[in-house]
Amino acid sequence: MFNIGPGELVVILILALILLGPEKLPEAARTVGKGMRELQRATRELRDTVETELYKLEEDGAVGKHVAAKPVVSSASGSQPVEANSSRPIPSAAPGAVAQLPPPAPVEPLAPPAPGDEPKA
Secondary structure, eight states, X not given: OOOOOHHHHHHHHHHHHHHXXXXXXXXXXHHHXXXXXXXXXXHHHHHHHHHHHHHHHHHHTXXXXXXXXXXXXXXXXXXXXXXXXXXXXXXXXXXXXXOSOOOOOOOOOOOOOOTTOSOOO
């Protein structure tokens, strides 16, 4: 799990014995063991929850299907957007809401470095 070899483990155990002493070492080992078990339990529960939810989505047929977005255009009156090739209005959160994104802001090119600011190799 932590990729620790036998020699490194012996060094860690000797240091723990020196730092904690023989009285506190068993208590510290129990605490570390309980923490590791709790971490493994929490990880297992999270993995099981994610797998269960993915299984439910697969049963519903939602996973693996990509739904293409339909283009949006303004209606003739301009009051509510409609789907392309359709006269059915698209429901919006507020009356007159805009369904189109604004164009991206232009990006200015970087200025060339001033003389003397050039990096030295």
